[in-house]
Amino acid sequence: MTPLLVFDGNCGFCTRTLGWLRLLDRHRQIETVPLQRAGAAERVGASPEECASSVRWRGADGTRAGGAEAIAHALSVALDAAWPVPFYRRTARWQERLYQLVADNRYRLPGITPWCVRYPGDCQ
Template sequence: MTPPTTGVLVFDGRCGFCTRTVGWLRLLDRDARITTLPYQQAGAPERAGATTAACADRVHFAADGRTVTGAAAVNAALAVALRTDLPERLYSRTAPVQDRVYGWIARHRGRLPGTTPWCERHPEVCGP
């Protein structure tokens, strides 16, 4: 299965760990195939076919008319950035483990090391 050529990743812009992770993804995405948006930005959740509450809970990735969340979203975004279906094939074989790890990270993301959150650097985009 060939990954989509572009996609939209919606993440928690008030989370330093999430912001750092998105920074790593952007480094891998040399051709800027993925648009990254904090869910706090007006219209961002809708771009991923989601609600603000859903995006506050977990990352969302939308491409080719489908949206995936959590660990599946991370793998789908990596597949687009790297232009290979390897991350998604790996996820299909390890989903239960990856989903548990993602759930733990999502619940503890405020305590994990990160960087200055996106919304602190760009308050004009995120609002108060």
């Protein structure tokens, strides 16, 4: 199973951040899908509302996560390094608070043209 990250395709900040992740993922191990694509939420075992509130992850081993934990898993795969997940676990409360602050304000943060504007055929 290919690791999968579902992100908000209407968010310019999210699209910019996805670009950084793709630069780190040199071996193209992670599939990235906008939550606006039909069936995206179901593929990560989440509701559309959960996907709208935070990025969602489904790992190759079936691991599911959201928010800062999802980012830690994605970084671990992209960097081919184990440390992001244990680091997340030691600092989870702090990371989740910071993630929520960013998520709550993501449409106000600087970004680029949102994925769904660039690739409207990829979104519903």
